[in-house]
Amino acid sequence: MKKLALLSLAILSILNYGSAQKDEVELKPTKVSEHVYMLEGRGGNIGLTIGEDGVAIIDNQFADLSEKIQNAILELGGGKVDYVINTHLHGDHTGGNENFSENGATIIAQQNVRERLSKEQHNELWERTTPARPKAALPVITFEKSINLYFNNNELYIFHAASGHTDGDAAIFFKDENVIHVGDNFVTYGFPFIDKYSGGTLNGMIDFNEQVLKIIDEDTKIIPGHGALSKKEDLKAFNNLLTEIRELLLNEIRAGKTVKEAIEAKPLAKYEEEWGGNFISSDNFILLTWDDLKANN
Template sequence: MIKRLFAAALFTTVIASPLCAQQDFSKVEVKAEQLAPGVSVLFGAGGNIGVSHGEDGTVLIDDQYAPLTPKIQAAVAGLGASPVKFLINTHWHGDHSGGNENFGKAGAVIMAHDNVRVRMASDQKTPFGEVKASPKVALPVITYAEGLKLHLNGEEVRVISVPPAHTDGDSIVHWTKSNVIHMGDLFFHKMSFPFVDRSSSGDVRGVIAAAEKVLAMADDQTKIIPGHGPVASKAELLAYRDMVSAIVGKIDGAIKSGKTLEEIKAMKPADGYGVNPSGFITADRFIEMVYGTLKPA
């Protein structure tokens, strides 16, 4: 029961960033893991943060919750990096963009997909409540539809947008020389089933397509930063893609055969994949998301 309540609360805070004010971040530790020279990942509370630093400045990928900004800045400094100059949001959710206002005020140039700015600039109605518009200083000032390239710190960093998947504004960040890829919440690793935010036009088929795009870019030495969970390998992303594809295939077949949502849940199509069924996104909640995406209106 406690696990289910915790998962439900965590699920809500991903969408409704104002609820982070109710959390106690004083005991959160922001820890760094180096993935390549000048490229690291920071773990704290919220989405995993990518960091690239060198003579051209520091690039941050996502920034967790606003109260954690001082700890994130301290962790960046601990890497020997200068203050954050560029900030990229992989999508709009508050556990990945909650620090935007703080970093924007500190002078960071914020970049994201067009739809990230659109959603952050206006009130958003979700199944879990209303998320108020962000202040101007928190909004991306450089936006794109397809992606962009940054030529910084001795390598080309590719920011690649994908069709609606986790949301309608997801981006992948690829350090081409360091062979590191940040997937944001297109990839939940070892902690739960995927989260498809249908209130932000997410589509589970896009989650599969995004995984396939990254698999085509990666090799056996690639280090993949998921939105949540530990750093992964290509083989682990492949297993994730296969799991999601298999579950979606089972549910799609059941829908076409005329089964109801409750009948599909009773089939337990998500069982047997080694994912905690009571995790952040439970098996039943994931089935509901997939069903809602695939079921004809």
């Protein structure tokens, strides 16, 4: 009986801790343009448009934040969400899909997002398995290359430029307000996560960003997957570093090294001060990019 009581107390403590974490999250809204906002909280940055046609959001963080996100939208003058656009499949961007769908939202994504969300996913690096998502969490409108949404006096150009962060990446360009959400192909926390288990490649990430750079200008406001609102020069600098890093890794491959030998050689050491100590270490970055670079050298 005593063990049962202790177990119950432990479970209650865990639940209270999770609830406390949720309660501690503050959603920070930033007005980006007349009809577009960025919401920062726990997970990927949310893009938001509010206007006469209704509300559309780009990504939605975690499921336990859906109510907070909806309340933040109400405080900004919006109503219930009409459209959810996913930049890719990861749970810190799509965790609220089911909640918003059940409240009437239509989910839009690149076709590989639906395919992957409907199946169990496994990440070998962290030995983590994610179960298939329920039907309500799946996109109901999908596209291969691009799709346009005309909403709130804006043309939203939603396009899949390349398989970079994953094979289902999409950028969303608000053409009439010169704002673009690029998902996790651009982050400001350090080495980006290239999810090779979901079809991501370093070559693809560089190509994706190059295509984005071609269609934006110096005044374009960029919402990254994680981090502060940015400009074209920030994305360009980020992509230049990725290109430098790719060449360093290709040099290791051309020298005939194994991935273990390359990691031991520390070819990315000079980037550690700016990009190290965060979500992805330089060693893990090499592990995640090596196979594709070697195959396409």
